[in-house]
Amino acid sequence: MEFVISFDMRAPEFGAPIEDLYRAALDMSAWADDIGFNVISLGEHHAADDGYLPSPLPMCAAIAARTEQANIRPNVLLAPLYEPVKLAEDLSVVQLISNGRLQVVIGAGYRPYEFQMFGTRREDRKERYLEVFEVLRNAWTGEEFEYKGREVCITPQPQTTPPLLLGGAHPAVARRAARIADGYFPPGGENWDVYRAERLKLGKSDPGEKFHALGPIYTHVTHDVEAAWEKILPHAVHCVESYAEWTIEAYGKAAGPFAKGIDTEKLRDSGAYQVVTPEQAIEMINGLDDICTFILTPLLGGIDPEFAWEGLKLFEQEVWPHVRHRAADMPIPGV
Numbered sequence: 001m002e003f004v005i006s007f008d009m010r011a012p013e014f015g016a017p018i019e020d021l022y023r024a025a026l027d028m029s030a031w032a033d034d035i036g037f038n039v040i041s042l043g044e045h046h047a048a049d050d051g052y053l054p055s056p057l058p059m060c061a062a063i064a065a066r067t068e069q070a071n072i073r074p075n076v077l078l079a080p081l082y083e084p085v086k087l088a089e090d091l092s093v094v095q096l097i098s099n100g101r102l103q104v105v106i107g108a109g110y111r112p113y114e115f116q117m118f119g120t121r122r123e124d125r126k127e128r129y130l131e132v133f134e135v136l137r138n139a140w141t142g143e144e145f146e147y148k149g150r151e152v153c154i155t156p157q158p159q160t161t162p163p164l165l166l167g168g169a170h171p172a173v174a175r176r177a178a179r180i181a182d183g184y185f186p187p188g189g190e191n192w193d194v195y196r197a198e199r200l201k202l203g204k205s206d207p208g209e210k211f212h213a214l215g216p217i218y219t220h221v222t223h224d225v226e227a228a229w230e231k232i233l234p235h236a237v238h239c240v241e242s243y244a245e246w247t248i249e250a251y252g253k254a255a256g257p258f259a260k261g262i263d264t265e266k267l268r269d270s271g272a273y274q275v276v277t278p279e280q281a282i283e284m285i286n287g288l289d290d291i292c293t294f295i296l297t298p299l300l301g302g303i304d305p306e307f308a309w310e311g312l313k314l315f316e317q318e319v320w321p322h323v324r325h326r327a328a329d330m331p332i333p334g335v
Contacts, residue, residue: 003036012235032296037296042074045078050302061097108173130176165184189210
């Protein structure tokens, strides 16, 4: 089982100060690395009212400097918004700082505002991330190559190149991942069978029948579930509402499990947001499949770091001793 701590650095006005959240994220990354978590994960979005992390690579480098063992996974990196040559240089440096612990999940993006902000067209996103894959592959051969009529040489070269995974849920993305990527990272395991069939058709290794199942997107451990849920609820609602607004922007209608509006009781009952006692957390984690990812998102929606630390310390003291034997570096999804 893979244990992940995840940050998107949202800082809505009603939440904690953004400077406190960034300091806490680095400290929490070091904590997760120290107790034996497998992965530190970071999101990416731009021009968000709540300051959603726009620059995951500097954050990856900062986390790499504070950690020693955990893999660092930008998930997803919005490749169509990047200049590919500069991206190759930046990834190389982060891979060196982290001593080879970077795992890159490439995504296409979907918010129209983000594309116009960077002077690109949403309609061109597939071609742009395909171009990024090609440039990165050439960049890490150590040889000079030609890109748009220019001679390019990427230095320094990392000893090991970061695996490049493709994220996305569409069947065409699954097939494309089988052809061009080192692995596939669908958000909910969608179209894994399509990906697997395409890999086998191409004569590549069998990635297995199942994608890494995902546990809850948020878990907080406490001895007072009702009091903790009252504190957490506004932050969970903020995240759900924000994603609904972005899907309206992109597709003309809200998408996702709460597209028709947020019923706070249904939000709590959805299973995506878990506020549990230590005993309940142990039971939940031990009930998950070995091929599964368990995620802690302690700063969800700008939650007060002091409150978040209470949950993390209780997890460390009363849950982790009973489940840490299940922590294992998972194979790169899809290889």
